[in-house]
Amino acid sequence: MKLLMLGGTEFVGRAVVEAALERGWEVTVFHRGRHAPPAGVRSLLGDRTAGPDGLAALAGGSWDAVVDTWSAAPSAVRDAAGALADRVGRYAYVSSRSVYAWPPAAGLAEDGPLVAGSPDDGDVSYAEAKRGGELAAGAAFGADRTLLVRAGLILGPYENVGRLPWWLNRIARGGPVLAPGPEAAPIQYVDARDLAAWTLDAVAAGLSGPYNLVSPPGHTTMGGLLDACVRATGSDAELRWTAPEELLAAGAEPWTELPVWLPPGETYDAMHTADVSRALAAGLRCRPVAETVADTWAWLESLGGVAPQRPDRSGAGLSPEREAEVLAALAGG
Known part of the structure; x- marks a missing residue:
């Protein structure tokens, strides 16, 4: 598998990169150069907040999948996804359970009501940013090629x-x-390494749509x-x-x-009572x-x-x- 990681030098992105390298995947990391990426990757420098020129390093090449952990302006996801849609097989967007409308009911599954969001948004709240990112990825890649990893609390090395x-x-x-x-x-959380392993498995299996991803x-x-x-x-x-x-x-x-x-x-219910049966059925394993x-x-x-x-x-x-x-x-x- 050829993987493009947008980010990949810190916490969740780094865990994804290391997991992919351990599988023998060919990994390209697109980042701003503020931190060194793991050894063994191809490194591309750019800044997705700098407009079209910031994505210039992505102009060539093709990949089986891209993983994106972006949590700021959804327009950055829109621009990256739009630039890659014809050259990447699948888009895995690490979103958040914050996308559910407040207050989310105890035991909420993926079909719960969602906050408003737009792929064209700029500076918005975290919940709106993640929802806008989901919509941006889906608009560019289509529902059948977009995986939405709705993580809750994430812990583990590199936090x-x-x-x-x-x-x-x-x-x-x-x-x-x-x-x-x-x-x-x-309490519910997910180790960043378990999130990474599940996400790569899901991409390889061709899964799409939203999945709550925290421990059972x-x-x-x-x-x-x-x-x-x-x-x-x-x-x-x-x-x-x-x-x-x-x-x-x-x-x-x-x-x-x-x-x-x-x-x-209600805040406890929102954070620590998620229904994760869909992810468990799709292979989620928590150490x-x-x-x-x-x-x-x-x-x-x-x-x-x-x-x-x-x-x-x-x-x-x-x-x-x-x-x-x-x-x-x-x-x-």
Whole structure:
């Protein structure tokens, strides 16, 4: 297989490239040159935000498939897909479950109502951008040649958003750790490497249409994730499990200050109760949480504990001072 990866130097794109190389695929990476691509690829430099001239490097060549993780202006997907439609077999667009109209019902499948979007949009919200990207890919390649990978929370090595790296670094420091309950609350996410493997399998099999792509219900829990962090780091951290209502009363912010965690309610239902039966039937396999956590810690240690951070995302997690404030508030002091 000949694969064109738009991006491919960070997180999900890098996982896709590495998985394709492991399969012996011929991989071309189109990127801006800000980060080195994995060894063994053909590298093309360009900037899809720079208008038609930014795609000049893609003017020649043909590929069996293209994978695109773009999450900004849908017009960039429109332009790339339009330029490639006659020379690429299939378009796999890594979208998001954010495309579902709010609030998505618990257990929502791929046929749920969607947000509005346009392939011609510029600067719009994340949800509208991803929906516009879906429409752009489909308009250029047609429904039968377009695969929409609607991912939820993505974790694993190379993460540049800061969620799992923050938990690992915090737990590695040891001491009392604010642990958001319920401990047994199921969570859904996908390891970037499992997303990559499934996407390449789906492309090779000629699949099309939308697929929710996160772990199945019951894959792990908030407790399972944080316990795995304790084991991976070898820390003496003491997880202080705290009820959601107590955390909220103390002013702790779900998701941002306490990454991955959401209290019961419509936001939790939206993020952690997806119906993924279609992807499972199409071969989705999710590695154990302990493997995702341990591999992410090994990668993080190789960087001296400092993970890369996407410039368009704010850092996640409580500062030590803020955590102390919340713990003190919970203790009544």
